[in-house]
Amino acid sequence: VDHGAKVINLSLGGGGTLDPAFSDAITYAQSKEVIVVVAAGNGDAAGNGVDNDQTPTYPCNFTQSNLICVAAVDQAFELASFSNYGATSVDVGAPGTNILSTVAGASQTTDFSNWNRTSTTSTGWGFGSVALTASDGTKINVPATANPTNYGTGTYAANTDDRTWANFTFSPAPQLASLSFLLTGAITSGDFFNTSVIANNQDPFSAGGINLQHLDKVTGALTPPTSALPVDQCAAATCTIGFELRTDASGNDTGPLIALLTLDTVAQNTNAMGLLNGTSMATPIVSGITALLIASKPTATPDQIIQAIETSGTPAPTLTGKTTSGRVVSAMNALAKINLGIAPIANINLTAGVSQSVPVPISGLDALSLNATSSNTAVLPNTGITGQTTCTGP
Template sequence: MKNYKIKCSLPVLVTFFTGALLASITGSSLAGSANHKTLYLQNKAKLKLNTNTQITIANANAMFAANRDIQGRKIYKDTELIVRFKPTISQSALTLTVNQYGSISGKKLSFSNNKQFNVVKIKSGESIHQVYARYKSDPNVISVTYNYLFYALALPTDPRFGQQWGLRNTGQSVNGVSGASGADMGLQLAWDVQTNCSSVVVAVLDTGINYTHLDLADSIPAAMQALMRDFTGADPTVPGVSAYPQAGHESHGTHVAGIIGSRANNGLGTAGVCWQSSIMPLRVLNEDGAGSTSSIAEGIKYASANGAKVINMSLGVKIGPQFTVADVEILSVAMDDARTAGVVVVIAAGNDNTDNDLTPVYPCNLPHDNIICVAAMDQNRALAEFSNDGKTSVDVVAPGTNVLSTLPGISLTVANANTGWTGSNVAGPWAEGVCSFVEFGVLNANFLLNPSTFCADIPGTYSNTANDVIYKGFNLSVFSGAQQVSAVGLLSLDLEVDTSVSPIVFDEFTIMASPGTANPFIAATGAATTYFGSTNGSLFEGTFAVASDCYIATCTIGFRLRSILTATTVTGAGVGISLLNFVSLSNAPGVGAYEYFQGTSMATPHVAGLAALLLAKNPNFTYLDTINAIKNGGTLVPAFNKTTSGRAVSAIGAMRYTAAPTGITVSVAAP
């Protein structure tokens, strides 16, 4: 299959932490994409990412104007700007200016040194770019920025500890992949020194956490629950977040929290870097895995003011080379507050296999010395093939592939096969076939293919007039009363994309679920998810939600490959999807599941947990002491020379690290 060589520039939010030319949208029906939500497919299991997609300036501006990145996701909130007025402007003049410029006053955010930002909302019918230009030319305005969207990087006795290679690597096979003995964090010896981090509050700025998970309940005690906040639209002054999965959207944050502080020696699941923890869940990413600059800045400010000593941020935004720290000024100011409070902020480097020195990823590339930015390594202590690096911007490397950790809820599965499908073209382009993706541990698996040559050594191409539908009925009545049901399948795509036009045009692969027995694309009711782009010959775990009215005996699932482009030549190989599993999340308290994720989002909490471990052992450590110990106490790895330290994190090395004394003079008296 072809490997896209992207010559266009990806502006803000381009590739984020997914890297592959892949995205999806989902909605209640196919009647107009305006109702669809953008999904962020960060850190899906088995995802192999596109390589070396560096950014140029040329098409970045076109994508920015269209407010769509290469994956079809929004780059910034199209109804908000962040404005910083001069402190000398009166409130009445400020209000008048906001109104005259076609906007409405919104939330005010105040930080240290009397720096105040106004999040203004754009009036209906106004162009955000024109409103931006008005503020930009006003002498009473210090700065105006778009509100960018960040997306969504002694041994325990826990029964699945043996699968946590990042904590102890004996060369064991994990999720079908074997590693090199000793290529881990060196925690076995460190745990002889310290295991309990409960004296150090770690704030997880993410999608929220299911704190009723049995392996996390002790790590998020009542004191931490009282500090939980939601900055994604709910009133952040109201304590607490939903105790249960919000339609499964807390998976990312729950997985991150488990890496930091899954309770050890409780006879359940996994162990965290810290065996006992105090985790503060702060929701800054919404149900689509996206969070605005202002929401994330609020989360940083809140965590810093409420006792956090470590902040984990497994999130980021990739910005074209023409963008600078000034474009995320409010984030930089919030980080100033965190530094003043002595907080260590651990941030993911990104999953684009690119150099952050050339194309910055924020907040990783912020210049603050209380930040430690983390790349990901695999089980053989090699840089993960998806991981970003950067000689001056990325600091250390930590385990980030095949990472087993906590997920909200429990799973139920309905058996399925790739037989019994019917539809308008089932005997034509769609075919049943056997595929192998050896590097992902998938051998001779049954797939549905379009065209039938998709898995061939030399694949063909799909039709430039494709509108190929197949569908099948399933009995999902076993899920009656469930909170959420999702269909899960391994998916590989290679579809056409035209980046020369604005907005970008994609060919589409759509999955749709509809109650009844009819072709769901004719019924045009139910839940739909559309994918577009390319996985570059690799697999990812595709998931789409099934609407509650389909939890019945006659729910029909349909697939459609549709060509949108008018190009006369198609070079894309098409689509392959494995047999589906249907999974539900329980709404009952005290349950929990576990899953493998990968990405720098998973490497980051390994380092956040280590920072908490160091601070618990050394309560007088400053943020600089902690970061220096992590960076200088790591294991030198020649392949990691494109980081500031050149090292893989080592817990015992950090514990043992002692900075060389300074300011010492020696005088020798004459005999």
């Protein structure tokens, strides 16, 4: 803000309580007439959009007037299934699916079908899909691996050492990497569930990989480790990620389930491109339109810019009741809106069957479509008014 920014794009957000410092930053931007465009958010763990009016997401749910919150729509201008929404908190929609974008580095996911698996007993790891339940009760199937193979109806074996692992190869070799996955389940105190990583394609638990334990020793629930897994070893271009369940004879439990595993990287000199989905993709489109309007009419106030964007978009039924405007943004319409000027004209009495010119002074448009209507529809229906609309002047 202090360096002259007029538009700030925030393709970020999260739940929780209102952060006063964050809110103060938005207010400071407002005092400098800076417009802040923010993402509505990308739904719950199952990928289904949630109502921000009921479950606040910040900065979208901040209420400052210089803020525009953006939902994502698909190619049919329908609200994307993953996009958050809110009749009072989310303002407009913008394209946010299948957006071709540069990426910092390659990203890989897995369905776990090609993973190596070993077991010292007859049970071990299985793979398939699991149904996750969204906040609205709908279910979505995602790839997963679990131990035991009948996870949910059975329990894992005692006195077993079950391992599963797979290697991931990147070209060019990345400088940074991050691993994310969904973990659920429980194990008995005295048993161990470990995640490990090592360079090259090998069993990380036998080859000296770095292991991290996931266990709440009080409840037995599986939890994030206390330190970060050193996936920077993937900078060797090929690395192996693995999971291990090691148990004793004292008992058994539900076991671990892992789903939605993704390995993201950052690489130098990469020309990686990808099709991305998200409200983070939709938000920059609105930021770009905002900058376009400011450049087109520098004297316009932030309120005028925002009003032009929110009222000139294309109506979208799936955004009605889900956003404050019910519209998908339109750059051309917003430009026309911010530059349009119409001088008032007095009422004119016309004689039926007699041609008469009615000048309408309009500025800010290169093309004009003019509709004439009659106040006396009983005598002269609207359909009876015919004529030609023309533009004169520069």
